[in-house]
Amino acid sequence: MITSRAFAGRRYAVLGLARSGLATVEALVASGAGVTAWDDREEARDEAMALGADIGNPLEIDLIGFAGVVVSPGVPLNRHPIAAHAREAHVPVIGDVELFAEARAELPPHKVVGITGTNGKSTVTALVTHMFESAGIPTLMGGNIGLPILSRDPLAPNENGVGVYVLELSSYQIDLSHSLACDVALLTNLTPDHLDRYDGFAGYAASKARLFSLQHRDQVAIVAVDDDPSKIIAGRINHRLFRVSGKDVDPVDQMRWPALQGPHNAQNAVCAIAVCRVLGLNDEQIEAGLATYKALPHRMELVGEVAGVRWYNDSKATNAASAAPALAAFPPAPDQRLHWIAGGQAKGDGLSACRPWFGHVKRAYLIGEAMDGFAAEIGDAIPVDRSGDLATAVARAAAVAEPGDIVLLSPACASFDQFKSFEERGDRFRAIVKAFGA
The missing domain is CATH 3.40.1190.10 (Mur-like, catalytic domain)
Known part of the structure; x- marks a missing residue:
């Protein structure tokens, strides 16, 4: 692990004990720092204690004299009370990259x-x-x-x-x-x-x-x-x-x-x-x-080919700006038609970034919370199938896709309405497609 003598003799609070939080506790303790750690999950607190940390909620302790409060990037500093509590004690709020x-x-x-x-x-x-x-x-x-x-x-x-x-x-x-x-x-x-x-x-x-x-x-x-x-x-x-x-x-x-x-x-x-x-x-x-170079999972990942139809997992496209290039990558041809699976938890930017590439799409299969809003935004520009969920979208696309066609999951949305993460959404897509024989 990466340690430093610069941390020795100092005390840090660590808020959030997922992978990076526990790695931070371990590195700080190994560097000779004192650590007070907290997570709402008891099992995570037990892991931190086993690594040598004291257990305490940074929101409930006096932070004066601490060298820093290390928080997960997922902590929203614009509305989480730790920001004000640390500021009152003149303690910086930092991350593991710092x-x-x-x-x-x-x-x-x-x-x-x-x-x-x-x-x-x-x-x-x-x-x-x-x-x-x-x-x-x-x-x-x-x-x-x-x-x-x-x-x-x-x-x-x-x-x-x-x-x-x-x-x-x-x-x-x-x-x-x-x-x-x-x-x-x-x-x-x-x-x-x-x-x-x-x-x-x-x-x-x-x-x-x-x-x-x-x-x-x-x-x-x-x-x-x-x-x-x-x-x-x-x-x-x-x-x-x-x-x-x-x-x-x-x-x-x-x-x-x-x-x-x-x-x-x-x-x-x-x-x-x-x-x-x-x-x-x-x-x-x-x-x-x-x-x-081989593509990362969930980023224009070729999942496989079934009956001459290629299936791409672009679940990482969690907004319209990241879905648009995926649509652009598949121009229509006599032997290639694009079937687009989109939707999820919309981020508020709509599909305007995708609109220039609507002409590439044979049919859109819409899922999740954004289904009706996306359907209204698409209007008559593309034939729309209100599939509702990912399994239904895959099945309906598979039923009409012909050899040479592309089926693309590029949601232009976050995943949190139906999945824990874009990774889980992409993994689920991959598993469904594999069940079709890819």
Whole structure:
């Protein structure tokens, strides 16, 4: 695990004891810190106590003198009382990524890449990690993806170069960081999302932009400028900056990268290429990484083919802006028709981002809370099937799809009306399709 002498002799409160919370407790205790931990679940409290933590609710104890309150990114700071309680005690509210940043001084020589954005950040994080690994460079992926960063063993440099930590960073994780100066910071794109946590879109955009303000002047910013809000952020960066665009990718080149099809993956690829070039990979290493990359689960994942019909799981598309590129990736052809499964818990942005690609869709199968609202918004633009739930949508699509057709789950919605997470939704879709014989 990653530890630091900087934590020794200090006391921290840890609120929320899921994977990252327990990893934080373990790392802090191993570093010689005192830890007071809390979770509403008794079994989680028992695990923290077994790791050496005291048990106490940070909302009910005197926080004066604590070095920090470490909270899960899922804690809504704009309305959770811990924010005010910590502020009264003059104690910072931080996350595990901030602790990693504070521990960096004692780690072997390394570089840190921070990747944020509304959509595509998981794919770019995994792609950059794969490209460095395939080039033989020690690499570790963490943050909002994979295992908790503090639970991982520090990277050691080898003959191919210093280790690279590649961090996917949500806006929440950036909010909880104060000293994270990324050697390379990247913004993939910016569209409305998570507006329940911020003072409108401007507040959300400011959270993303803050990643660049934490950098030092000799560090590198990369911004994909395919949307206007990202262009605005790029225009305010006053240190070393590279602007990139998915339009810079030659479609002929993209055909050589089987897991990176569609315009959204062109943007993902150009972002990853820019990061890797900044950190020293050559064109041959970059091409090898792009060509051998395999897509993450739930992100334009080809589940299988049944009776000549291909089934794609894009459950990670939890808003319209992330579903739109998936629709764009499948233009109509005489032997290819697109059947689109959409719906769930709407985020308030509707389907306007998808509308330019409605012409690609043969039929829409709508599910969840958004079913009626999406049906009204689609109107007569696409034939609509009010399926209601995922199993019904799959069955109805399977009944009419012909060889050469595509069935795409790209919900443009959160999953929480019918599933615990987009992963559970995608897993369920995969299982249903496999039952059909994929």
